[in-house]
Amino acid sequence: MNTQQATQAIEEVLGQVAPDADLSALAPDADLRDSLELDSLDFLSFIEGLSKRVGQRIDEDEYQKLATLASASAFIAGRG
C-alpha cells in the first residue's frame, strides 16, 4: 500500500467518524484531533475503523504516529 492509497484510506475513515468535517481543508501536518474536534472516543473509533480498513492491529503506543494526516499516511504505508 503506497502513501497515496494510505492517505485515501485514512480520509475515508475520518469521513465516517466526523461526517460533517471538511477534509479538503485539512493541512497534512495539522493535528487531526484538534482540527476535526475528535474527542478520545472519536479517536478510538478512528483507530478502530483504520485498523479494520487496513487489516492491521494498531496498539496504543503507536497512537502518536497517527497525530497528523502526513505521519499517519507514512505510518500506514510503512506497515502495509
Next chain:
Amino acid sequence: MPALGADMDEGTLLEWLVKPGDEVHKGEVIAVVDTDKAAIEVESFAPGTIERLIVNPGETIPVGTLLATIAEPMAGQVAGKKQRAAGKKAAAAGKPMTPRKARRERTAEPAEPAHLEAGSPLVRHLAEELGVDLERVHGTGHGGAITRADVTLAAATPAPQPGKPTPPRTAAAALARQRVTPIARRLAAELGVDLSGVTGSGPDGAVREADVRRAAEIPAVPRQAPRPAGAVSPAQARLLATRQVTARLMARSKREIPHYYLSDTIDLTRAMAWMHDRNRELAVTERIVPAALLLKAAAVAALRVPALNGFWLDDQFSPGGRVHLGVAISLRGGGLVTPAVHDAADLPPLELMNRLRDLVTRARAGRLRGSELTDATITVTNLGDQGVELVYGVIYPPQVALVGFGKVVERPVAVDGMVGVRPVVVATLAADHRATDGFTGARFLTTMSDLLQRPEEM
C-alpha cells in the same frame, strides 16, 4: 302531478286522455305520465267536469304541481256521489310541493398551484395546510427531500413577513403545530411549562409526558416577544431549543445554588499503566479510554460519600440512593446534554466503557430515552479531550454536586523525595453548600484519588 313511487321527484306529462268539458268519474284514467321506470296511467280521484288543462304534454314538472282543474259533479250525478263535499275543487294532484331546490352553484375549484413543488403530495398538502412556503424549507430527508417534520418545524418558526406584522395567533399556531401528546400538552398547561422550549423524546421529536415533567423542574421564564429568526434549518432549530433549556438551567443553578469549589491533582501512574496493560490484550473495539476510569472512580466515590449523590428539594437533601452518573456530552455543532449511566458504581470499567460509548453515539443521534435524561444523581464533566487542565463546573439542579476532570498530562512530581515525571489529572468538585460543607467535598476527592491508585480493584 301524482307521486307514483317512493323515489320519484318529478314526472313528464306524455299525453292528456281528456279535454276540457269532458265528464270524468272517480278512478277514470285521464292522463299518461312518464317516470324513470315507465309510462304510467294517472287516474282522477274525483268525479266532475274537466275545466282547464294547465300543463302541456312534454313538460317535466315536480311531483305535486297542479296538472288540471275539475269542476265538481253536476246535480244529475249518481246519488252516491252527492255527499262528496260539495264545491271541493278536486285537483288531479294533492297540495303543491316546495319549489325545486335552487341549483347549487358549483363553488369555484381552488386554482391548482402553477408549478409542482418538491416533496411528496402528503408534504405538499401539509405545507399548504400550515401555510408553509416549501421553497424556504431545508429538507433533512434522504437526498435532501423535505419531510413532514421539516414542514412542521418550519411552520413553528414564523418566517419574517416583510412589512406585514405576524398576526398574534402565530405564536399559539406555532405551538399547536409542534407535536405534543395530549397528556403532555395538558400537563404543560397545569405546570405552567412553555412547550416551545421543550425538546421531545418521542417519535418525530414529539414532546411527551416525561419531557414536560423534566422541563417542569426548570422554572418557566417569561418569554420576551419572539425574536424574528432568520430561516432556521430544523437541526439549528433543535439546537436553539437545547441552548434555551441549558441557558435556563445554568441561570437557575447560579441563582439558587451557593457553589463551593475544591480541586485535587491525582497521580494516574498506576491507573494508566493498568489501562495500557489491559488495552494491549483487548481488541480495538473494547479498549478503555482514561475517561472511563475517571468516571468509574467518581461513581464509586459518590457511593461512598452519599451526601453528594442526590437532590436538594423543598429546602432539604433527599439522597439519590443508587448512583446514576450524569455524563456531560457535547453535541456536534454546539449544545450539551447530560444523560445518565444507570448504576455506574456497580459497573466494571469495561462495561462502563461500553455504556459510555453507547450513550455518546445515541446522544449525538438524538435518540436518548426520556428516563436517561431525567434521573442523574450526580454529574461529571470531562474537558480533558479539549485540552483543558482544570474545569470548575456549574451544578445541574436539583443535583448537589458536579465533578470536573481536566486533561491527563505528564507532570514533574516529587515522590519519596525524588522527582519524576508522572501522568496526572486535576479533578475538581463543585458542590451545593446548602447540602454539604467543604469537609465532605474534600473527603469525596481524596476517595476518588485513593480508588485510582488501585485501578484493578474498581
Next chain:
Amino acid sequence: MSVSGARAKSARARPARAEPARTEPARVEPAAGASEQIQTTYREAMRAAIRDAMQRDDRVFLMGEDVGRYGGCFAVSMGLLAEFGPERIRDTPLSESAFVGAGIGAAMAGMRPIVEIMTVNFSLLALDQILNNAATLLHMSGGQVGVPLVIRMTTGAGRQVAAQHSHSLEGWYTHIPGLRVLAPATLEDARGMLWTALEDPDPVLIFEHGSLYNAKGMLAADAGAVDIDSAAIRRPGGDVTLIAYGGTLGKALAAAEALEQDGIDAEVIDLRTLRPLDDATIIGSVARTHRAVIVDEGWRSGSLAAEISARIMEQAFFDLDAPVQRVCSAEVPIPYARHLEAAALPQVDGVVAAVRTVVG
C-alpha cells in the same frame, strides 16, 4: 322482572281460562359464608347454568342442532336430555333461520328459550332473523312485541379448523341496536351470566370462545347469577391498559406477566359485555394509565377494537400519551396450517410489542 308489553296486554284480552301462574323464583343470593369451592371446567359451569335455569323456570327450554341425543357439539348439554326430556331439550334439523326464528317466535309468545347455534360461522344463515326480527320487533312495534330470548354460540379460532369454521364475528352483532352481547371468559361468568340474560326482556347473545371449554379452575359451590352490565379489572396496573374479552383475556394476562419483568405494570380489563360497552371502566382506566392496547380476535377493519379505540379517542383524548394500539387477527381468512394460524391470530408477543410502542 319486567314483563314485556305484549304479554301483559294479551293476558287482559284473553277469554276465561287463565294462564297457569308462573312460579316466580326469588333472586337467589349466594348464602353468606358458603365459600366451599369445587373444581370444575367452563363447559361444566355453562351446563350447570342451563340446568339451574330450567329447574327454576318452566318457560326455559334449550333448542339447537345436536343439543339433545348427541349432548351438544361441545358437550355443553351432555345429560340434559335424560334429565328434562325431548320437549325441553329439542334437537333441531339443520335449519338455522327456522329454529332461531322459532326461538324468537316462542319468546314473543311468552317462553324463555335458549337457542344454541353451533358456531358463529353458522349464525350467518340466521342473521336476518336475528337482525330484522329479534333486534327490531320491539322498536318497530312501538314497544308491543318483546323478545326475551338468549342465543348462545361458540366463536373464535385456534383449533386448525380453517377459514369457514374459525370466524370471530361477535363484533358484527355488537353493531346492532336492540341486542345485548356478552363474552363470558371466566368460570364465574360462564356459570352466572345465563340466568341474568334469561331474565332480561330483550334478546341477549352469549359468545363462548372455543378455546375456553376445557379451562379448569375453582368455582364457589353455590356460585349464582352475575351482573352483565359492567367490565371487570382482572389485574390492576398503572402503566398501560390492556383491554380484552373472551378468548383473548388469557393472552392479555400472560402479556401483563411478561411485561412485569421489564418493570411495566399493565392493567388488564375483561370487557364481559360487548354491547353495551362499559365505557366508564375503560375510560377510567385509560385516564390513569394514559396508554391503551386492545386485543381483539376480529379482523382490524370495522372491528370491536376499532369502536373501543374511537371511544377512547372521543372520551379520553387529553389523557393519551400515545396513540391507542390494536392487536387483531391478520386480515386474512384463517389458514389451516398450525404455524400460519398462529401467525394470523393475536398472540402474547404481539401484545407485549404493542405495549412497548406505547410505553417505550
Next chain:
Amino acid sequence: MTPPVRPATNLDAAHRLDLLRQMLFIRRFEEKCVELYSGGEIRGFVHLYIGEEAVAVGVNSALTPDDNIVSTYREHGHALVRGVPLDSVMAEMYGKVTGCSHGRGGSMHLFDTSRRFYGGNAIVGGGLPLAVGIALADKMRGQSRVTACFFGDGAVAEGEFHECMNLAALWELPVLFCCENNRYAMGTAIERAQAQTDLAVRAGSYGMPAWPVDGMDVLAVERSAGLAAETVRSGGGPHFLELRTYRFRAHSMYDPELYRNKDEVELWKERDPITALAEQMRAAGELSDGDLASIEDELARAITESVSSARSAPAEDVRDLAKFVYTPRQS
C-alpha cells in the same frame, strides 16, 4: 283433494252480508291509500290488497280472537278484518304516534298484540319462522290455539319456507300456512320462478294436508279455512292452504306492470270477489241497493274521518327516538 261442502241457511245471509261489508271495507281503504299516496301524504312502500280481499276475510272468519296471525307487508286487509282499529291503521300510514305501531312501522309493519296480530314482515318469508315459534310456545304450554301465517307465492322459493314447513310438520305444530298465490312475485310470474307451480302438491311433500282453494270466492275460503283450523286446533298438526287469487293493481302502488298484459288483468277482474258475492246475494234476494248504499256511506264516512284524524294526530316526540330499542329496566 278438495274440502267437503256445507249447506247454507238464512242465518248465513246476515253472515254473508257481513263478509261483503268486510271485503268492501278493505277495498275502499286501499283505494283511499292510492289517493293519499299520489298526493304525497303517505310515503314509502305501500302494497295494495285490491282483488285478494276474499282471502283475508275468509281465513279470518275461520279464526277465533284467541288465535295468532303473522302477516306480510301486503297486510292492510289482514289487520283491518282482524279488528285493528281503522283510525290506528290510518294514523300508522301517516306515521303518527297514535298509529298501531307508534308510527314506526308504517304500512308494512302493523302490530296489535292485544289482538294477537304479530305484524307484517317485509322480508319475504321472514314471518314463517316466527309463526312456527309462536305455535311451538303454544303447543309446549298446552294452548289449543291456531297460528295463521300469511305469505305469498314468492316466499315459497325462500329456504325459510322449506325449513319451516319441515320443522312444523316434524314437531306437529298448530300452524295454518296460508299461501296467497297471486301468481306474481313482484315482477316474476310463478311459471318463471317455480319448477312445480302447483303449490298444494309442493306443500304436500312435507307430510301435511295441503288444499288448493279458490281465493276469489270468500265462502270457499271460509269453508276450507274453517275445516283446516278445526283440525289444527285439535292437534292434527299443521295445514297448508294454497289460496289462488289475483291482485288487480301493481305490486306496490305503481309499477310499469310490464310483466303481465292488460287482458289477463281484465279476465281476473271479471271474477272480482266483491261483485261475485254481491251478485250471488242479489240473485238470492239477500242484498238490496239500499243495503249496499248504506254500507258504502258508512265506509266512506269512517274512512274520511280516519284520514282527518290521522292528519291532525300528533307525531311522536323525537326525544323518544331511542325508546323501545331496549325494554326500560326495572332497577
